[in-house]
Amino acid sequence: MNTREKRPIIEAAGVHVEERPPRRSTHFLELVDVHKRYGETEVLTGIDLAVEEHQVVCLIGASGSGKSTLLRCINALESIEAGAIYLDGVEVSDPDTDVNLLRRSLGIVFQSFNLFPHMTVLRNITLAPRKVLGLSRAEAEERAHTLLARIGLDDKADEYPDRLSGGQQQRVAIVRALAMQPKLMLLDEVTSALDPELVAEVLGMIRELAVEGMTMLLATHEMSFAREVGDRVCFLDAGAILEQGPPEKMFTDPDHPRTRAFLKRIIESGRL
Amino acid sequence: MRQFFDTYLSWEHLSGSFPAVWRGFRINLTLMVVSEIFVLVWAMVLALARGASTRVLQPVRWVAIAYIDLFRGIPALLVVYLVVFGIPIAGVPWVSDWSLFQLAALALTVTYGAYVAEVYRAGIDSVHRSQTSAARSLGLSHSSTMRFVVLPQAVRRVIPPLLNDFIALQKDTAFVGVVGVLEGFRRAQIYSGTHFNLSSVTGLALLFVVLTIPMTRFTDYLLKRDQERMRASA
Numbered sequence: 001m002n003t004r005e006k007r008p009i010i011e012a013a014g015v016h017v018e019e020r021p022p023r024r025s026t027h028f029l030e031l032v033d034v035h036k037r038y039g040e041t042e043v044l045t046g047i048d049l050a051v052e053e054h055q056v057v058c059l060i061g062a063s064g065s066g067k068s069t070l071l072r073c074i075n076a077l078e079s080i081e082a083g084a085i086y087l088d089g090v091e092v093s094d095p096d097t098d099v100n101l102l103r104r105s106l107g108i109v110f111q112s113f114n115l116f117p118h119m120t121v122l123r124n125i126t127l128a129p130r131k132v133l134g135l136s137r138a139e140a141e142e143r144a145h146t147l148l149a150r151i152g153l154d155d156k157a158d159e160y161p162d163r164l165s166g167g168q169q170q171r172v173a174i175v176r177a178l179a180m181q182p183k184l185m186l187l188d189e190v191t192s193a194l195d196p197e198l199v200a201e202v203l204g205m206i207r208e209l210a211v212e213g214m215t216m217l218l219a220t221h222e223m224s225f226a227r228e229v230g231d232r233v234c235f236l237d238a239g240a241i242l243e244q245g246p247p248e249k250m251f252t253d254p255d256h257p258r259t260r261a262f263l264k265r266i267i268e269s270g271r272l
Numbered sequence: 273m274r275q276f277f278d279t280y281l282s283w284e285h286l287s288g289s290f291p292a293v294w295r296g297f298r299i300n301l302t303l304m305v306v307s308e309i310f311v312l313v314w315a316m317v318l319a320l321a322r323g324a325s326t327r328v329l330q331p332v333r334w335v336a337i338a339y340i341d342l343f344r345g346i347p348a349l350l351v352v353y354l355v356v357f358g359i360p361i362a363g364v365p366w367v368s369d370w371s372l373f374q375l376a377a378l379a380l381t382v383t384y385g386a387y388v389a390e391v392y393r394a395g396i397d398s399v400h401r402s403q404t405s406a407a408r409s410l411g412l413s414h415s416s417t418m419r420f421v422v423l424p425q426a427v428r429r430v431i432p433p434l435l436n437d438f439i440a441l442q443k444d445t446a447f448v449g450v451v452g453v454l455e456g457f458r459r460a461q462i463y464s465g466t467h468f469n470l471s472s473v474t475g476l477a478l479l480f481v482v483l484t485i486p487m488t489r490f491t492d493y494l495l496k497r498d499q500e501r502m503r504a505s506a
Contacts, residue, residue, distance in 0.1 A: 072405075075409050077405055077408065077409060100411050100412070100413055101411075103408065103409055103410065103411040104411040106409070107409075108409045110402065110405070110406065112402060114402045114403060114405065114406035115406075116403065116406070116407075116420075116421055116425075117425070117502060118424050118425050118428065118502065127410070127412075127420060127421075128410035128411055128412060131412060131416050131420065132410065132416075160501065160502045162502055176410070177410070180410060180411065
């Protein structure tokens, strides 16, 4: 039977048949042997990682181990030299993939917040929903106000970012990403630029997201937090995942001597 | 001392030449405003072309770079001379029929577009890459990112150097007297030629200064207001 001839009938019935590329990975997010280099320096030396929906996966490791680069590669802010990245069955690293479309389903939050300083908090949050998703101003603002009210910052809607504390700015940055209704959140050391007393409010918000079932991949130096919210912890060393496992095992009885050495340094510096 | 004042600031000649000089100066003013508007737009086109990053647009980028190098190198006076005298006889379609004033505006736009394009570019480069990353990661296209995130910040930052170029442009409107436009300098020259006194030119010089200073102060005020709105702590 020729399936092509069926099409018009379906369309006449008003059924929209979406042409989807064949699913190329069975995992929600999958990285296969990903390599990335900046000039002579190989930053990622073969990353294999799979994340399922509603999982929270924490990336730990020394500065320069490739955590940030890994996150930037997943939403195609950086191109990769070899390997493949699949999100929800679509290959991110395929040059034919529409990255703008892909990024709608990915939220990323940066260490340095990166709010737009010339826009109010409200406009920061509504910009992408309006310009990318095509929401009306009223719809986008309603969504923003709801989110801001949820985190107790609705009174800051008309302020400029520089008037907010670091913790507030970072929470607004998280809301800005959430306003796009992403399927996956990438968090890149989101508390590293914060004063210690402001870290808790941001971690609290991420904890809520985790409990509510948001799929997250987060690079962090907050070991006790990783241990608490992570379904799995990956230790990165020299651009590769040296070891991964459940937090309890990773933090108490890791297999690899390098992981043990890293955690020992962390414990000695009083961060676990 | 007396002689000095008689040469440059004779009241008789300052007031006597004023009506003619003022009439001419109004042409400078119009020329300045018209050219500035076109410069702002043309320079933005050049700056964006120069910053083109995709491989397909590389030729556009090279053309923009060549244009900027060329017209920043040629003295404005020469461009005015070549355009205003040359275009009508060069048989360039459409443009050849333009009036002296229109051609003068074209010449100034061509020259100052190159300067201002570089000012814009410096502004665009000064916006941190992380702003682009944040915008792109939200799914905004390259052009939306430029339009809503990069350019608004870039333009704010380059307002002082932009004003600097505009003051220079304002003064260079005096060049078009050379090609026969009866602007302020040409009027002042005619007056000083017939009365053997330079006060008409001094008077014009004062008009230029009087125009510049409030403009600078106004821009300072705008910048300060903008900064206070964004930076001051609550």
